[in-house]
Amino acid sequence: MNSLILQITARYLAPVILMASLVLLFRGHNYPGGGFIGGLLAASAFSLHALASGSEKAQRLLRVDPRSLLATGLLLAAVSTLPALLSGETWFTGQWMTVPLPLLGDFPLGTPLLFDVGVYVAVIGFTLTIVFVLTARDTEEDIR
Amino acid sequence: MLFPASITLLLLAALLTPLAVRVFRTAAGWMLALLPVGLFAAFLTHSGAVANGGAVTWIRPWAPSLDLTLAFRLDGLSLLFALLITGIGALIIVYAGGYVDDARKRGRLLSFLFLFMAAMLGVVLADNLLLLFVFWEMTSIASFLLIGFYNEKEEARRSALQALLVTGLGGLALLAGFILLASIGGTSSISALLAGDHVAGNADLYVPTLLLILLGAFTKSAQVPFHFWLPGAMAAPAPVSAYLHSATMVKAGVYLLARLTPVLGGTVEWHYLLTLAGGATMVVGALLAGPQTDLKRLLAYSTVSALGMLVMLLGIGTELAVKAAMVFLVVHSLYKGALFMVAGAVDKATGMRDVRVLRGLQRLMPMTAVAAMLAALSMTGFPPLLGFIGKELMYEAKMQAPAASDFLLVAGVLANAVNIAVALITGIWPFTGTRAQAPEGSIRSGPALWVGALILGLGGLLLGLFPSLMGNVLIEPAARSVRAEQVDVSLALWHGINPVFLLSVLTVILGVLLFRLRGHMRRFAEWLQVPAVLLPAKLYDRFVDALPATAARLIAYVQTGYLRSYLFVILSAFVLLAVATVFPLREWPAVSATGTLPPAAVVVVLLIGTATVAVIASQTRLVAVTAIGLVGLGIALLYAMYSAPDLAITQILVETLTVVILLFVIRQLPHFKLLSSKKTQLRDAVIALLSGATMTLFALKAADMQLEHAISSFFGENSLVEAYGRNVVNVILVDFRAMDTLGEVTVLAVAAIGVYAMMKMRNGKKEEAR
Numbered sequence: 001m002n003s004l005i006l007q008i009t010a011r012y013l014a015p016v017i018l019m020a021s022l023v024l025l026f027r028g029h030n031y032p033g034g035g036f037i038g039g040l041l042a043a044s045a046f047s048l049h050a051l052a053s054g055s056e057k058a059q060r061l062l063r064v065d066p067r068s069l070l071a072t073g074l075l076l077a078a079v080s081t082l083p084a085l086l087s088g089e090t091w092f093t094g095q096w097m098t099v100p101l102p103l104l105g106d107f108p109l110g111t112p113l114l115f116d117v118g119v120y121v122a123v124i125g126f127t128l129t130i131v132f133v134l135t136a137r138d139t140e141e142d143i144r
Numbered sequence: 145m146l147f148p149a150s151i152t153l154l155l156l157a158a159l160l161t162p163l164a165v166r167v168f169r170t171a172a173g174w175m176l177a178l179l180p181v182g183l184f185a186a187f188l189t190h191s192g193a194v195a196n197g198g199a200v201t202w203i204r205p206w207a208p209s210l211d212l213t214l215a216f217r218l219d220g221l222s223l224l225f226a227l228l229i230t231g232i233g234a235l236i237i238v239y240a241g242g243y244v245d246d247a248r249k250r251g252r253l254l255s256f257l258f259l260f261m262a263a264m265l266g267v268v269l270a271d272n273l274l275l276l277f278v279f280w281e282m283t284s285i286a287s288f289l290l291i292g293f294y295n296e297k298e299e300a301r302r303s304a305l306q307a308l309l310v311t312g313l314g315g316l317a318l319l320a321g322f323i324l325l326a327s328i329g330g331t332s333s334i335s336a337l338l339a340g341d342h343v344a345g346n347a348d349l350y351v352p353t354l355l356l357i358l359l360g361a362f363t364k365s366a367q368v369p370f371h372f373w374l375p376g377a378m379a380a381p382a383p384v385s386a387y388l389h390s391a392t393m394v395k396a397g398v399y400l401l402a403r404l405t406p407v408l409g410g411t412v413e414w415h416y417l418l419t420l421a422g423g424a425t426m427v428v429g430a431l432l433a434g435p436q437t438d439l440k441r442l443l444a445y446s447t448v449s450a451l452g453m454l455v456m457l458l459g460i461g462t463e464l465a466v467k468a469a470m471v472f473l474v475v476h477s478l479y480k481g482a483l484f485m486v487a488g489a490v491d492k493a494t495g496m497r498d499v500r501v502l503r504g505l506q507r508l509m510p511m512t513a514v515a516a517m518l519a520a521l522s523m524t525g526f527p528p529l530l531g532f533i534g535k536e537l538m539y540e541a542k543m544q545a546p547a548a549s550d551f552l553l554v555a556g557v558l559a560n561a562v563n564i565a566v567a568l569i570t571g572i573w574p575f576t577g578t579r580a581q582a583p584e585g586s587i588r589s590g591p592a593l594w595v596g597a598l599i600l601g602l603g604g605l606l607l608g609l610f611p612s613l614m615g616n617v618l619i620e621p622a623a624r625s626v627r628a629e630q631v632d633v634s635l636a637l638w639h640g641i642n643p644v645f646l647l648s649v650l651t652v653i654l655g656v657l658l659f660r661l662r663g664h665m666r667r668f669a670e671w672l673q674v675p676a677v678l679l680p681a682k683l684y685d686r687f688v689d690a691l692p693a694t695a696a697r698l699i700a701y702v703q704t705g706y707l708r709s710y711l712f713v714i715l716s717a718f719v720l721l722a723v724a725t726v727f728p729l730r731e732w733p734a735v736s737a738t739g740t741l742p743p744a745a746v747v748v749v750l751l752i753g754t755a756t757v758a759v760i761a762s763q764t765r766l767v768a769v770t771a772i773g774l775v776g777l778g779i780a781l782l783y784a785m786y787s788a789p790d791l792a793i794t795q796i797l798v799e800t801l802t803v804v805i806l807l808f809v810i811r812q813l814p815h816f817k818l819l820s821s822k823k824t825q826l827r828d829a830v831i832a833l834l835s836g837a838t839m840t841l842f843a844l845k846a847a848d849m850q851l852e853h854a855i856s857s858f859f860g861e862n863s864l865v866e867a868y869g870r871n872v873v874n875v876i877l878v879d880f881r882a883m884d885t886l887g888e889v890t891v892l893a894v895a896a897i898g899v900y901a902m903m904k905m906r907n908g909k910k911e912e913a914r
Contacts, residue, residue: 024793029869032789034877040797047804067900070893077886085214090205094879096868108868112878115885119878122889127801129896133903134808 003052010052014061017045025120026113035116039123046124047131055135066128073122080114146190147202147216147269150183150230154262161258162251173241173592176254180234180261187218187226194223195621199335201271210274211332217271220621224470225268225399227618232391232481233261235596239485240383242592243492253293253381260286264392268399273322273332276400280318280360283393284311290384291377303376306684310373311363318360318400324353329407337407338628345411354408357400358417365397365451368424372681375432375444382488385440390447390480395473398454402469406628409461418459419548423555425452430562434669439487439497439570443480446523446566449559450476456552457538460545463623467633468537470622474614475522475534475604482519482600483571486512489593490574499569504579511594513575518601520571522608524564524655525648528637530608535560535651539644557651564655565662573659611635708828715835722838726845745785752778765810773803790873 021042028034050058084093096110157164157179165172190200199219206214218226240257244250263286266279285308292304326332328347329340344350361367366374377389388394401418408414429449436442454476457469489512490505491497506513522531542552607614615635623631639645658665704710741749755774762768776799783792820828859872859880869875877885 028871028874029878030871032793032871032873034790034871034874036877037790037793037797040794040801044797044801044804047801051804051807067896070896074889074893077889081882081886085204085206088204091207092882094867094882110868112867112869112875112882115882116874116878119885119889122892126892126896130899131801131805131808133900134805 006052010048014045014049017048018042021045021120025116028116029113035119036123039120040127042120043124043127043131046128050131050135055132058135059132062128066125066132068125069121070125070129073118073120073125075118076121077115077118080111080118083111146186146200147218148204148214150186151262151266151269153179153183154258154265158255158258158262161255162248165247165251165254169247170241172250172254173238176241176258177234177237180230180237183265184227184230184234187223187230190218191223191617194218194220195617197621197624201335203271206275211272211326212274213272213333214275215271215333215335216269217335218269219625220618220623221399221402221625222268224473224618224622225395226265228395228474228477229261229264229268229392232387232477232600233257235481235485235599236383236387238592239386239488239596240381242590243381243383243488249293253290253383256286256289256293257383257387260290260388260393264396267396271334273326273334273337276334277315277319277322280364280396281312281315283396284308284315284364287311287377287388287393290388291380293381293384294379297379300379303373303379306688307373307377309688310370310684314360314363314370317356317363321353321356321358321360324349324356325404325407328353334403344407345414350411351413354411354413354417357404357408358421361397361400362421362455363397364400365394365455366425366448367397367421367452367455368428369680371425371428371432371448372684374448375441378440378444382440382484382491385444386481386484386488389444390484391477394447394451395454395477398451398458398469398473401455401458402466402622402626405458405461405466405626409458415459415461415547418461419456419552420459422452422454422456422459423552425449426456426559427452427555430559431669431672433562433566434672435666437498437500437666439490439499439502439574440484442499442566442570443483443487446563447476447480449563450480453538453556453559457541458626460541460552462541462544462546463627463631464537464544465541466623466626467619467631468534468541470619470626471530471537471635472534474607474618475531478600478604478607479519479522479531479567482515482597482604483523483567485593485597485600486516486519487570489597492593499574502574503577504575506575507579509594511591511598515594515597515601516571516575518605519597520567522601522604523567523571524652525560526652528605528608530604530611532648533608533611533635533637535648536639536644539647543644553647557647557654560651561654561658564652565658565665568655568659569662608637611637712828712831715831719831719834719838722842726841742785745782748778748781748785763816765813765816766807769803769806769810773799776802788873790871 021038024033024041025035025038026033028038046058046062049061081092083095084091087095089095094110094112096108099109157176161172161176164176168175193200199217201218202214202216204214206212237254237257240253241250244253260283263279263282267276267283270276270279288304288308291307292300294300322332325337325344328344328349329337331337331340344353347353363370374389374394378385380389426449429445429447429452433442433445433449436445450472454469454473457465457472487497489509490502493509494502494505496502518529522529525531525535538556539553542556543549545552612635615633619635620631620633623633752775755771755778758771759768759775762771776795780792780795780799783789783795859876862880863869863872863875867875867879869879
């Protein structure tokens with residue numbers, strides 16, 4: 001697929017989509033959004049790039065193997081359930097602390113956020129593993 | 145705090161070991177051994193409290209609804225095992241650091257060893273049946289990784305799988321047994337079970353419970369007929385054999401039996417099953433050791449025999465027998481660990497393990513020779529080594545056994561005689577005389593390779609000379625845990641000339657005789673190996689061979705590989721199950737109750753309907769995919785209208801990505817053709833309509849139902865108060881029902897691996913075809 005318009009669009013759109021996905025991830029606890037949605041959006045940024053410039057370039061942009069992302073996300077989500085055990089509560093119980101931020105006031109920070117980040121990373125890894133493996137075949141055959 | 149910290153530290157060590165190996169290089173073993181040494185010392189500081197009858201506990205809830213707690217408890221029995229695990233573990237880490245030359249492999253081996261150490265420590269410290277089971281399975285996995293350490297060798301892979309399958313099967317039975325036991329006792333806390341006066345022996349389900357738990361213990365501790373995996377495990381590097389398959393892991397089964405003796409023991413079934421299996425294992429192990437000429441295999445089969453002795457002693461179950469079991473446990477760990485380390489050092493120095501050739505090694509490796517002789521003398525039960533005390537106690541226990549003591553004694557003397565011969569063949573003979581032939585290869589016998597064996601050998605000597613060192617501090621509290629009553633342990637080296645001593649002398653004479661006639665013994669033992677002894681291993685082979693073929697047949701039947709047949713099955717199952725559930729409810733939903741649609745929604749619904757028709761009528765895939773995307777977007781719009789923004793966003797993203805992925809796939813498919821007959825088309829249409837109608841019915845019914853306690857109100861009320869989040873959907877996902885989410889993400893991972901593997905394999909096949 002060689003569309004100049006798509007390539008240029010993707011080049012400028014992808015960073016915006018990625019930023020938006022982060023926003024969705026972090027505001028998810030209070031407003032529509034969250035790790036799953038954010039992850040899907042981030043993955044679609046790379047998919048768009050793969051669609052426009054081929055999966056090789058998209059993979060190079062990602063730098064890491066999406067399978068590692070999948071594993072990292074799972075690990076993060078699993079690890080975030082453990083602090084509860086240290087403070088003597090049931091496994092999976094969310095642990096919160098309040099971080100006083102300048103200008104913004106008190107900001108509650110907790111293990112569910114880490115869990116959500118884990119989901120975010122895992123969803124990116126999942127989607128891109130599949131997208132890349134499918135598109136890689138595609139480009140291979142295009143070249144031939 | 146010591147228990148969770150010790151296990152966590154060991155797990156951390158497992159993670160960081162490859163890094164440590166890079167930093168410390170060849171000294172990595174010495175440096176890393178400091179951790180288990182420290183833990184050994186820490187456990188030792190508790191010995192005073194434990195000896196006085198106290199127990200150290202640490203409890204945190206884990207999943208209370210499953211009666212699963214992170215409960216750890218250190219009593220006499222746990223302390224004995226914990227000291228063996230950390231003490232011998234430290235020596236093994238040093239040894240392993242010197243044993244493996246390749247730096248990367250050294251890191252991997254040390255890492256797996258720490259993983260195993262953590263798991264094993266968990267098994268002996270756990271005070272909850274389910275928690276114990278978790279660690280139990282961890283030891284099986286660590287053992288699998290360690291046996292298959294040389295994964296480039298087919299034999300190693302095969303042996304690793306065999307050990308995993310046999311112990312894994314036992315593990316499953318064990319879990320079932322634990323659940324039964326917990327339901328009998330009303331708790332899964334081990335200390336509560338031990339303290340309670342409900343003797344499981346009177347319960348209706350006692351026999352199945354006992355059988356299932358014994359299956360778990362017997363597979364782990366290589367009891368007949370599951371003994372065959374242990375010699376195969378000798379494919380592992382020598383440090384692994386010394387640690388897992390002689391000193392610690394195989395004793396997990398023995399630990400479990402000892403631990404549960406107060407709950408499960410004391411019955412006729414317990415007594416006979418354990419004595420019989422233990423006795424048979426003792427004899428079979430000795431029998432199989434007879435014809436071996438390989439250093440490691442000889443030691444492996446004598447380990448099988450020793451494990452049999454331990455189980456048999458627990459089966460006899462008298463105060464004396466339990467005492468003997470605890471002493472022999474220590475004796476065996478010390479000498480067998482040392483001899484395996486010696487075997488590895490010999491293998492490394494000479495490149496061979498054939499006991500018919502090895503000779504005169506004392507000049508080559510003097511320190512190893514001293515260690516080997518000390519260990520071998522303890523194994524023969526020669527005074528003043530600890531082995532002597534162990535054997536005396538064992539004979540005494542058998543003499544005073546409540547039943548069949550004559551039979552037990554004869555079998556014991558025979559097995560011990562073979563063990564003495566094995567000790568002489570492996571520990572003494574190679575280190576005497578003059579060398580027959582020059583060893584090949586380089587000889588580098590650094591201190592790392594002999595220091596561990598020497599310490600264990602000297603330990604056997606020291607504890608033999610001063611048996612009171614461990615009698616009151618370790619053996620008595622341990623025996624007390626098993627017997628659940630006061631036990632008097634006063635170990636002494638010399639009891640005077642009595643029947644027991646005479647039996648010992650007889651055993652030694654027999655053993656030396658067997659050693660002198662070892663050529664005959666080999667032939668005789670080979671002739672004695674009747675099919676019955678070898679049958680379990682053959683049955684295992686046949687089972688494993690038949691498994692893939694059966695699975696292939698089943699898969700060929702269930703998995704057709706056609707998406708349409710999967711859809712057919714899934715949708716019709718859905719329709720049937722849904723109708724079967726809704727139909728008995730009788731009351732059909734009132735459609736009018738749904739109210740009128742706002743005009744915007746009508747437009748969207750019309751759009752969805754049109755797009756659906758377009759999907760069916762389309763003649764190209766591109767149109768179909770686009771139209772399907774349209775359907776999805778329409779549904780997303782509906783979500784947004786009815787204030788479910790999270791669902792709407794998710795739906796849009798999923799639809800977009802699905803269309804993108806489908807577009808990639810479509811380009812590789814052959815041209816679109818209509819191949820189905822009119823009849824199949826009709827059938828598919830009926831299925832599609834039926835499932836659509838069922839779904840509609842379901843949705844209406846769900847809206848119609850008035851539940852007394854709507855769970856949504858709970859989430860709504862507690863979302864901000866307890867979970868600090870205003871977005872209830874997200875709070876449910878990451879907090880209230882986070883465990884479900886974790887499960888779902890795991891499913892994603894599995895699915896991704898599946899797709900990846902499938903596509904890669906397809907590509908691979910294509911490459912081959914070209």
